[in-house]
Amino acid sequence: MKNTAILLCGVPLLLASACTSSFSKVRGALNDAPEWYEARRTEIRGEGYPAIADIPTVDANWKPGERLAASGEEIAVIQAAFAADARAQAPAAGAAEIAAVVAEIQGAFEPGLPPGEFFTETEIAAIRASFNVPRVTEGVISQ
Known part of the structure; x- marks a missing residue:
């Protein structure tokens, strides 16, 4: 009975002291909050937005x-200025000029890749022979 009374009195006191310290921590965190926190908090609450009557x-x-008519005239002026610019004109030779630029750029690099060092037919046959184990391939070859 005595132990139960101690537990019944002690547990609420421990919880009350824990809650008191957590409330002070929360209060301290709110006081040390960054600048944007209050604006975000107001936004989440839905405050600061205009009322429907204020539309x-x-x-x-x-x-x-x-x-619309005025903007159409502005677009026509802009398109005419673009068409008159020399940079907007397509080159006369077109594809031939592009191919020349590509050839010039490719010429700046060293010619191609070195030849590949692949296995010869005899090396391939030797590798296949090393994997030819009669007890494994015996059933496969007969079928």
Whole structure:
């Protein structure tokens, strides 16, 4: 009975002291939080966003088609300037000029790879013979 009473009194005291220290740690962490933390916390809560009643209304004199015509004229001017630029013109020889550039670049490197050092037919036959074990291949050859 005495041991049970000690446990019943001691455990809540230990939990209370643990909670007190954890609350002070959390409070310290909140005070030492980085600059962006408060903005993120506000965003998560959903605060700072405009209310639906605050949505601006469209001006009655606004006509969507007006700006489209002006932007079409701007695009035509930009396309004409691009077409007039010498760098936009395709080369007359086209593919021949590209092939010449490729040949020039390839000529800067050493010619090709060295010849391969592959096995000769006799070396291949020797390797195959080394794997020819009669007790293993006997059944395969007869079939």
